[in-house]
Amino acid sequence: MKTSSDLHCWIVVNGYLQHDKFSSLALFIKESAERKKIKATLIRNSDLIPVIENGIPMLKGTFGKLPDFVLFMDKDIHLARHLELLGLPVYNSSSAIDICDSKAKTHQALAGHNIPMPKTVFPPFTYEGIERVNMDVFNQIGSELGFPLVVKESYGSFGEQVYLIQTEEELLKAIRLLGHKPFIIQEFIRHSKGRDIRINVVGDQVIAAMQRHSESDFRANMTAGGRAQPYTPTKEEAILAIRCAEILGAAFAGVDLLFGEDGPLLCEVNSNSHLLNIYECTGINIADSMFDHMLNNIGKGSATDEKTSRLADI
Template structure:
């Protein structure tokens, strides 16, 4: 008996780059013999009816063996779990990874080496910032340059290198009510990092990214990618970070300390896998679906 699964993705994202991944995942699932259905999130209508969590619309009353949740619609994810569906990744892990402030809070107090991080105060939209001394204190605490990173962002976007107090005031004023964090700048990792794809508790692929012109190493920011053999310390840090974030699979980005020791940059629950395939030849989509199949067959046996 084949596994039945839903591949849930965001229906508002229709770029070729995004849809290529959806088709890739769908194809891999079908080739593995799964009864695998692509579903844009807007076709699943979460409702509370007679005090119960249900789905309305074309998928009402259907309970798949699993949901491959390739989206960040957290409310929908929690709703499907409330109905008893098994999600990969879980709603909580996607929420933790999607919000970078939650990522660092979740991983704190577990011995994870990470940049010194300060959560920005909440500011309501349209209201002016008061109490600038707190921001000045943050600048003194982290030193300049420092990083301001919006908590929601991908591909290295929404990350800013702040050189002095004037730039800090300007960027904070510009961001207004946008949630963000302040971080220590890791100068030893200028323009370079590594991406490790973790599936289960194993690093299945890794690549080194380097930019000659930008403090960010992301390929979309001009970085180049190279196959990479991670050290034991890098693998251990990536696997432990993915585990603490609650993910079944993740793309973990690591920085280089002054002695090239690994430092956590971020954990991505919905890590794009085309670049790492182009770089290493490792099909992470296949690895993720194999993991799901083995996990579920182990539970059913």
């Protein structure tokens, strides 16, 4: 059995994101791994080529040998799933990343589990280049939810691609602009306007939390101008956040909650939450807890010969 100092971890990041905040986050996580005596390698998804040859999954590239486990800080679902096919432990799993990446999939996955959330409508799908001619269904949705309401693109981060819609005319205009992009429509939680809670969960524990608020925007996200302060979740909020991560199969997650009039409501679950913001707010390094959880979960096991045999350099 290997000790942590014998283990090698890949931290997979997107090769096309060049923004400083993503580079800083990757280095921040790598430093946490090294504090745990884990050999950590930052590797771009663009350096890895998933291949199925003669029905067998293989990985090609110029990366040396396969690691013992992978911390997947990207949303390249096909790559994450391919690494799992090679027998590698991947955190979070490809299925958890896939579900959390889509607001529509997240809410449907949590449905039927007594998770409180805003009333959510899933509008009819259309194909790329095919306009919605009959808009009657959106008039019905507007009547069902009332105005204002919130339109959220299924795929989006940092509070972007989220729109507060005040009138039926605005709703129809937004729908036409979105075209074939997947989105959901939700009731607007007035009681939580400009404020929410981010709770970081690792395993079955709350590690840190912050309350975010904005004086100028209905969204509380810090990239939308919001500010944050350390927050101690209530027992109800903590249980809700842990339960959401558990249902979605996320080993760790940033769970966003809204302030409902009768208690907390699930807003969204982030499988790859931005750890620097909550570190700057609370002084708590979530990455340290993430590596502790991964080490405990894999039992400090070794990589198999099968994994190595599937490696092919080009």
